[in-house]
Amino acid sequence: MVARIRHITVDCKDAYSLAQFWSALTGWPIEEENAPGDTQCLIAPALPEPMNASMPAMLFIQVPEPKTAKNRIHLDLGPTDRTRDEEVTRLAELGASIIADHRIAEGLGWVVMTDPEGNEFCIERSDAERGM
Numbered sequence: 001m002v003a004r005i006r007h008i009t010v011d012c013k014d015a016y017s018l019a020q021f022w023s024a025l026t027g028w029p030i031e032e033e034n035a036p037g038d039t040q041c042l043i044a045p046a047l048p049e050p051m052n053a054s055m056p057a058m059l060f061i062q063v064p065e066p067k068t069a070k071n072r073i074h075l076d077l078g079p080t081d082r083t084r085d086e087e088v089t090r091l092a093e094l095g096a097s098i099i100a101d102h103r104i105a106e107g108l109g110w111v112v113m114t115d116p117e118g119n120e121f122c123i124e125r126s127d128a129e130r131g132m
Contacts, residue, residue, distance in 0.1 A: 007042075007059040008075070011067075012117050015041040015060040021115055022058055024094050025077070067118045074120045076110070084125045088113070091123065 012018045016034060019041035023030050026043065034041040044057035079087035084103075088111050092098065099120065100112035110124045 004054070005056040007057050009059045009061060010119060011063040012060050012119075013062065013066065014117075015039055015062040018115065018117055019043050019058075019060045021094055021096075022060070025091060025096075025115075026058075028058070071120045074122065076122045076124055078124045079126045082126065083129055084111070084123055087123050087126075 010018065010022075016030075016036045016038050019030050019034065022028070023043045026045070028043040028045050031042045031044065039062040041060045042057055043060075045055045047055060077087075078084075082090070088098065091113060095116040096113045098111055098113055101109075103109040103111060107125070107129065110122045112120060112122050114120050
């Protein structure tokens with residue numbers, strides 16, 4: 001027997017606000033029943049079955065304690081309709097911060113960013129930039 005990943009769960013101080021950020025980042029809609037002030041919010045890809053069943057959703061759960069250390073796990077993301085550098089700029093405008101820049105002159109590398117609550121993620125080159 002194997003298990004599938006249903007949710008990538010993120011502890012946070014404001015579930016709805018962080019869901020809004022990640023919804024803008026991924027293009028995944030916030031579940032209709034979620035509203036500001038909710039202590040749990042879900043975003044999920046809008047894909048037809050069975051593709052949707054193979055993609056995990058992201059669940060944001062409000063917790064009382066603040067983030068205190070570096071994440072032990074993070075997401076590596078690649079933009080689908082813009083370059084890595086354009087995506088870094090877009091996400092910074094949405095409230096993300098750059099914490100480490102590993103881009104090199106040849107166009108390789110990635111950028112480590114944090115969401116508005118300090119959760120780390122990386123932005124890599126798009127498939128088009130990678131020649132895929």
